[in-house]
Amino acid sequence: MRAAKQLGYQPNAFARGLITRRTNLIAVVISNLTNLNYPEVLAELTQRLSAVGNRVLLFSLAAESDVNEVLDQIWPYRVDGAIVAARLTDDQIEQFNDRGVPIILYNRVGDMVPAASVCCDSASGERELVKHLLAARHRRFGIIAGPEDSYVGEERLASARRSLEQADITPLVHRGRFDYDSGKEGLRVLLDQAGGKLDAVICLNDVMAIGAIDCARTLFNLSIPNDLSIVGFDGVGPATWLGYRLTTIRQPVRRMTQAAVSMLLERVENPGMIPEQRLFGGELLTGQSARLG
Amino acid sequence: MRAAKQLGYQPNAFARGLITRRTNLIAVVISNLTNLNYPEVLAELTQRLSAVGNRVLLFSLAAESDVNEVLDQIWPYRVDGAIVAARLTDDQIEQFNDRGVPIILYNRVGDMVPAASVCCDSASGERELVKHLLAARHRRFGIIAGPEDSYVGEERLASARRSLEQADITPLVHRGRFDYDSGKEGLRVLLDQAGGKLDAVICLNDVMAIGAIDCARTLFNLSIPNDLSIVGFDGVGPATWLGYRLTTIRQPVRRMTQAAVSMLLERVENPGMIPEQRLFGGELLTGQSARLG
DNA sequence: CTGTTAGCGCATTCAG
DNA sequence: CTGAATGCGCTAACAG
Numbered sequence: 001m002r003a004a005k006q007l008g009y010q011p012n013a014f015a016r017g018l019i020t021r022r023t024n025l026i027a028v029v030i031s032n033l034t035n036l037n038y039p040e041v042l043a044e045l046t047q048r049l050s051a052v053g054n055r056v057l058l059f060s061l062a063a064e065s066d067v068n069e070v071l072d073q074i075w076p077y078r079v080d081g082a083i084v085a086a087r088l089t090d091d092q093i094e095q096f097n098d099r100g101v102p103i104i105l106y107n108r109v110g111d112m113v114p115a116a117s118v119c120c121d122s123a124s125g126e127r128e129l130v131k132h133l134l135a136a137r138h139r140r141f142g143i144i145a146g147p148e149d150s151y152v153g154e155e156r157l158a159s160a161r162r163s164l165e166q167a168d169i170t171p172l173v174h175r176g177r178f179d180y181d182s183g184k185e186g187l188r189v190l191l192d193q194a195g196g197k198l199d200a201v202i203c204l205n206d207v208m209a210i211g212a213i214d215c216a217r218t219l220f221n222l223s224i225p226n227d228l229s230i231v232g233f234d235g236v237g238p239a240t241w242l243g244y245r246l247t248t249i250r251q252p253v254r255r256m257t258q259a260a261v262s263m264l265l266e267r268v269e270n271p272g273m274i275p276e277q278r279l280f281g282g283e284l285l286t287g288q289s290a291r292l293g
Numbered sequence: 294m295r296a297a298k299q300l301g302y303q304p305n306a307f308a309r310g311l312i313t314r315r316t317n318l319i320a321v322v323i324s325n326l327t328n329l330n331y332p333e334v335l336a337e338l339t340q341r342l343s344a345v346g347n348r349v350l351l352f353s354l355a356a357e358s359d360v361n362e363v364l365d366q367i368w369p370y371r372v373d374g375a376i377v378a379a380r381l382t383d384d385q386i387e388q389f390n391d392r393g394v395p396i397i398l399y400n401r402v403g404d405m406v407p408a409a410s411v412c413c414d415s416a417s418g419e420r421e422l423v424k425h426l427l428a429a430r431h432r433r434f435g436i437i438a439g440p441e442d443s444y445v446g447e448e449r450l451a452s453a454r455r456s457l458e459q460a461d462i463t464p465l466v467h468r469g470r471f472d473y474d475s476g477k478e479g480l481r482v483l484l485d486q487a488g489g490k491l492d493a494v495i496c497l498n499d500v501m502a503i504g505a506i507d508c509a510r511t512l513f514n515l516s517i518p519n520d521l522s523i524v525g526f527d528g529v530g531p532a533t534w535l536g537y538r539l540t541t542i543r544q545p546v547r548r549m550t551q552a553a554v555s556m557l558l559e560r561v562e563n564p565g566m567i568p569e570q571r572l573f574g575g576e577l578l579t580g581q582s583a584r585l586g
Numbered sequence: 587c588t589g590t591t592a593g594c595g596c597a598t599t600c601a602g
Numbered sequence: 603c604t605g606a607a608t609g610c611g612c613t614a615a616c617a618g
Binding site for chain 2: 008010011012013014015016017018023028032033034038039040042043046047050055056057058059060062072073075076077078095098099180184210211213214215217218237238241242243244
């Protein structure tokens with residue numbers, strides 16, 4: 001009996017899952033893994049899930065819109081639950097509900113349909129950045145935004161705009177793609193539009209902020225933050241590199257992943273739990289890329 | 294019949310797998326996801342595997358040594374194959390063979406046991422870097438290596454050393470951990486040991502090279518590459534950022550993942566195929582962080 | 587060619 | 603409390 005175990009026997013999870021209706025599989029859907037924020041999230045999630053006996057079935061999307069194909073790939077595996085960092089339509093969320101698969105949205109929320117979610121508070125984060133920038137007497141603002149189909153992007157944009165509006169400031173806005181090149185390009189366009197007269201640029205993520213800093217230094221020969229303040233969002237690894245020392249908001253990734261996993265497992269054990277949204281405040285990294293007041 | 298399909302019916306992959314002995318699951322094991330090279334690899338792998346109807350069961354290790362636990366987590370799921378970017382002992386490779394699970398090692402090779410593998414050619418890469426550095430009359434070398442348990446790290450170290458040896462040069466060597474901080478720290482230590490007299494520092498990956506550059510500029514006020522040449526390895530995203538413009542070797546990630554996937558699927562279809570090693574040359578990115586001859 | 591049946595490897599139930 | 607039978611949802615082999 002135990003000899004069999006020592007001989008390398010492992011129970012067949014499939015046969016077992018057929019009976020128990022538990023597969024111990026969790027689907028993790030991430031829209032674009034190359035976003036510097038997600039590798040850390042993914043590593044945390046897999047480790048936390050592994051620690052409690054669950055396996056990760058990974059799905060990565062090239063575009064946020066390929067979700068439907070992914071869903072059809074998920075169903076046959078009868079996953080116990082899903083953590084999704086991609087934009088879901090209400091209809092797609094309903095599919096999870098209909099099939100009784102608990103789901104946690106990561107840095108997203110349901111549109112009309114309520115869904116359990118874990119988010120970093122974009123609104124308070126941008127508000128805090130803007131507050132400090134205004135206190136340092138910056139008046140002429142630019143924003144390098146994300147693509148329109150990004151949920152966090154639009155959240156951050158709305159919040160930054162609203163915060164500026166309260167000081168009667170209308171920023172110039174340029175659409176980027178959350179990558180380095182679009183940050184670099186974005187700064188060029190904004191400086192162009194502003195005739196070089198800009199006090200601060202709010203980038204809606206760190207990688208674009210880094211692109212903007214490099215552009216400002218290399219192409220415009222500006223000194224950061226003396227000639228121009230630049231802020232980001234996320235708190236990814238490179239944000240603290242000595243070459244950048246970004247002023248940014250760090251997402252509390254550990255607490256967020258922890259929350260996502262525990263919320264999900266609760267719902268696996270106990271279906272029919274009420275949707276709950278958990279919103280975590282980010283931490284201001286002062287850095288050196290902006291003059292703050 | 295088709296009404297059922299429209300009604301959302303999806304066959305149960307578990308019941309199916311029980312019969313067909315095909316699960317369409319591929320285990321992907323990655324030692325540390327936060328290494329900037331791996332997110333790209335992982336994204337490519339998942340997309341390529343998805344495209345041909347396979348799903349990815351992800352395992353990420355905190356330390357390269359936790360492999361045994363992971364293996365026991367893999368067996369119950371009867372995966373069709375595995376792609377492993379972590380160090381496996383011969384014994385562990387044998388376990389895959391014994392269970393008839395095809396495996397492809399990614400940037401690793403079997404120790405004594407032959408195993409199919411896909412690698413970027415460390416030897417030729419470092420050799421080329423050294424060749425160009427020597428041609429530019431650098432004579433005093435430092436190396437910032439990886440941890441001893443890293444396979445690619447030791448490969449690159451051996452090759453760099455060998456290439457230098459042929460010019461009768463013995464470099465100073467410092468052990469890093471493949472992360473930014475250890476690159477920064479490594480440069481400090483090396484400059485210390487060399488009494489500030491160093492022509493070139495070979496970092497065995499890009500992130501350490503970036504740390505070294507930042508350290509050189511910030512702490513030692515050196516101009517790169519005028520005062521000191523620094524080279525890396527991998528060709529990760531930040532390597533091309535304007536703030537660094539690394540001189541490095543870029544791994545052909547697309548071709549490597551493509552090869553890994555096709556080799557694996559071949560072996561899934563056709564068990565008992567001979568182990569094959571595929572070695573891909575890297576591409577020299579000239580960059581601006583080193584004076585080359 | 588359509589309709590039926592056996593069995594994949596387990597967990598769960600029931601009888602002994 | 604231990605041992606044999608049932609069925610999870612599907613595919614394969616089989617008979618009609």
